[in-house]
Amino acid sequence: MKPSIAIIGAGLAGLTLARELRDQAEISLFEKARGLGGRMSTRRNATHQWDHGAQFFTARSQAFTSLLAPFIDAGTVVEWQPNIITLSPSDKPFKRPWFEPHYVAAPGMNFLLKAMSDGLNIQLSTRVETVTRAHDQWQLYDENNQLLGEYDWVVSSAPLPQTQALLPKALLGDDLAQYQMLPCYALLLTVDDADLPHWDAAKVNHSAIRWISFNHRLPGRNMKAGTVVVHTGSDWAAEHLEDDQEQVKETLLNTFCELTNISSHKITGAQLHRWRYALSAEVLEPESEFILNAEQGLAACGDWCLGGRVEAAFTSAHQLAKALRQALV
Ligand SMILES: Cc1cc2nc3c(=O)[nH]c(=O)nc-3n(C[C@H](O)[C@H](O)[C@H](O)COP(=O)(O)OP(=O)(O)OC[C@H]3O[C@@H](n4cnc5c(N)ncnc54)[C@H](O)[C@@H]3O)c2cc1C
Missing domain, CATH: 3.90.660.10 (Polyamine Oxidase; Chain A, domain 2)
Structure with missing residues (x-):
């Protein structure tokens, strides 16, 4: 059975990751906005x-x-x-x-993101409020404390402050607090x-x-x-x-x-x-294109790893997808 991955955020980074991993894993994307785009919205x-x-x-x-x-x-x-x-x-x-x-x-x-989203499993208007560990899986809940699902992996592609609020501090470490x-x-x-x-x-x-x-x-x-x-x-x-x-x-x-x-x-x-x-x-120091803890099944990516901009969002997710493909075998 393929591992399951929940991706938080359907901006360019989240969609890139989902497209690149869809053959290796069962992917579910959660996006709090009504439409796709993130910071590339219209x-x-x-x-x-x-x-x-x-x-x-x-x-x-x-x-x-x-x-x-x-x-x-x-x-x-x-x-x-x-x-x-x-x-x-x-x-x-x-x-x-x-x-x-x-x-x-x-x-x-x-429209680039709409075109990229073809065939992906995306739940719009769904804000992930908490991520907790139970039964050896990650459980995601929305703001009404409704269970959104249980997953082997969770990846946040939300902007850094929102990722910090969602993922366990141990993944991100104290160093990120300064960014x-x-x-x-x-x-x-x-x-x-x-x-x-x-x-x-x-x-x-x-x-x-x-x-x-x-x-x-x-x-x-x-x-x-x-x-x-x-x-x-x-x-x-x-x-x-x-x-x-x-x-x-x-x-x-x-x-x-x-x-x-x-x-x-x-x-x-x-x-x-x-x-x-x-x-x-600024870019993360020491330089890191993404954050990954394979033991815990947690990761984060997005433009913020590489100093912002559209291509940085893509690169961060693309490099994380490569690393995850190895971690998933
Ligand atoms: C005003 C402005 C101008 C810019 N101008 C340029 C430019 O000209 N050129 C350029 O290259 N870059 C520009 N950028 C930066 C560029 O838009 C970003 O680098 C890029 O879009 C980031 O993509 P991302 O996927 O990393 O993050 P995002 O697009 O932010 O995607 C993250 C997604 O996560 C969702 N999310 C967050 N928290 C949750 C949650 N709890 N549950 C569910 N979903 C959640 C958000 O709604 C969002 O859709 C600009 C950005 C802004 C805001």
Whole structure:
């Protein structure tokens, strides 16, 4: 009989791991959100959509390039060649070249994960609240103390603070307590395309805002309705993390209008999203692409092992899958 593995989190790391181990094990994925994506999510309403987490990704390793190849052929992953500038409140904007391919998924960032999830056993809207040991197996419970199942192995692909809350401290050790994940605010706007400047995206310096993208202009969106994604810097987000959220929205809206010279009257909708655990502050030391305790049947992976970013999430899970394949024989 194949060993059973519960994977907590269906972001890129969790899905990569599940795909790579599905021939060796019975895999069950648990995801607390209603949809797939994690920090590569796309928010939608009837007329608009915003990629409010990861904006693009690069592919530097052979393994990640190989994963992407069939999705590029299918048009689910597309190279993005925006007219990108650098903006600041005091200096003149200037064009910013990119020196390697940057990719996005289409028609929304989470479509790569949707395509990857084909054939996997995933329970959405299911938050794993506790993980306990009984009858030589790991038992997972949800927030209503309902048993979700018993498994030979548990792997968490949740951001580090959430993994720390779930898995026994002995697996992670005291050293990890010093590692932090940094927050980010995403301001999601609706603005008519005709009212936006000619550039598509901006890296912003010397401001609460770090990034602006005219999201509807990304390849494969086919949306007439103009949508803007604005991200703050992590320092600013950390300083204002518990502030009144209406006030944060107002401040960012004003900053956006000043930076871009767009009149606030042109903005027809604004929502705020707070990412508590957006990015990793640093890579693990000593360097470790994942965490594994084969004796206990516990493991953890995710972008936080390797300093954040989409490709780091893939690499961490891909390397853990290799190690687990050996541990499972
Ligand atoms: C605002 C922002 C901008 C970014 N921009 C970029 C960028 O431009 N380029 C780039 O390369 N990277 C970017 N990143 C980082 C990139 O999104 C991440 O590195 C990557 O998506 C992480 O994937 P992951 O699978 O490791 O984690 P996640 O995507 O966070 O997946 C973990 C999953 O676990 C779930 N989960 C957590 N706890 C539980 C629980 N108890 N029970 C069940 N499920 C649970 C979560 O809901 C989540 O879906 C950005 C991130 C943010 C937030």
